[in-house]
Amino acid sequence: MQLIADSGSSKTDWRIVLPDGSIQQHRGVGFNPTYQSSEEMSKLLRDDFLLGISSDVQTIHYYGAGCSSEGMKLQVENSLRTVFAHAKIFIEHDLLAAARATCGREPGIACILGTGSNSCDYDGIEIVHSTPAPGYVLGDEGGGAYIGRRFLQDFIHQEMSSDIYKRAKEELNLDYNEIIDRVYKQPFAGRYMASFCRFISKYKSDPYCYLLYYNAFQEFFKKYIFKYPDWQIRQVNFVGSIAFYNSDILRNAAAEAGINVNLILESPIAGLTLYHKQ
Template sequence: MILIADSGSSKTDWRVIHRDGQISQYRGVGFNPYYMTAEEMSIQMRHDFLVNLQEEIEVIFYYGAGCAAPERKQEVAEALRSIFSRAEIHVDHDLAAAAHATCGHSPGIACILGTGSNSCDYDGERITATRPAAGYILGDEGGGCYIGRKFLQDFIHEEMPSKIREAAIERFHLTQHIIQDHVYRQPYPSRYMASFCRFISENKSDPYCYGLFYNSFKDFFAKHVCKYTHYREKPVSFVGSIAYYNSDILRKAALDTGIQVNLIIESPIAGLTLYHQQKL
């Protein structure tokens, strides 16, 4: 049996390919080895869905945020090995997941626009180039955290339309002190900031909210996609909830930048399942 995982900072999609070809699935919390230890990840992985399969899983393909460096991959592998001691374990970056799921064996540029953001140039078999992923404080242009951070900054400085500000207060009971407590004192500040994107998306008929997405996507293109060689000639695909639920704005920003959009999918897990099924 094969276990496939696609993990971001907010959630993890798990798929099991059974010996008879049947597929089962589970969604759990996200993991990022830059912010969690192997022990912390191991504890949170011990859900019934996974523990009940620990003797049956033979191979694991885990794709995750923060898994570019060898030492981070090793930490995730240790967490998985604490449950699946007999399995052959492969850990790769979430960019590889985006490329395999959207491009398959064809060249293209694959992008992630979820809680965070990232991108790569893919030749159909391997990733040939990437751009720096500076994280939720210094980067993540176009990602939910980046958009949410701008929204909260504008809230604090009263630089948003009054009707949007009042709606946010009514829905979230926001104050400057609550925002600062969540961002500077509570765990997972990137998730907190990204959580406001649903509200922003629900109000994207308002020019201010529309502009938050549009300008953030333009920032992402400038920092990432436009830095790749011959980017105008390559199909550009996206995975992640921010891209998927705001695809209309994303396509407009891409059109205005001269970028050819190929696929926009919420999660790469279905494409990854197909990719690994084909290799059986």
């Protein structure tokens, strides 16, 4: 039995490939070794679904946010071993998940626009180059945390349309002191900031909300896509909820920037399952 995981900071998609080729699925909490210790991740892995299959899983292909160094990969592997003691475990970065899911075994540029953002140049086998992605404090342009942060800044300074400001007050019950507490004192500030993208997407027909996404995508292109060789003639693929649920704005922004967008997927898990079944 194979277990495949695509894990971001907000959620993890799990797929089981049974010996007869059939597939089962499960969605659980997200993991990121940049912000969580092995002990914290181990506790979250004590999930009824995972515990129920722990003795049957022979191989695990885990793709995760934050798994960019051997130390981070080992941290995740140690956490998984508390549940899957006898499985063969392969840990890879979520960028490779995006590349394998969208490009398969063909070259291309793969991007993540979810809670955070990232990108890579993929040669059909492995990642040959990626631009540094310093996270929600110093980066994540185009990602949910970045867009949510800009929204909260504008709310605090009342630098948004009066209609959106009014709706935010009524629907989100935003309070300055709570915002400061959640961003600076509570864990998972990036996840908190990204949560406001549901509200922003709901009203993306409003010019203010539309431009939050549009401008963030343009910033992403400048920081990432434009730095890859021959980006003008290559296919660019995206995975992640921000890209998927705002694909209309993303495609408009990309067209104006001269970027050739190919696939936009909400999650790479289906493509990864196909990749490993083959």
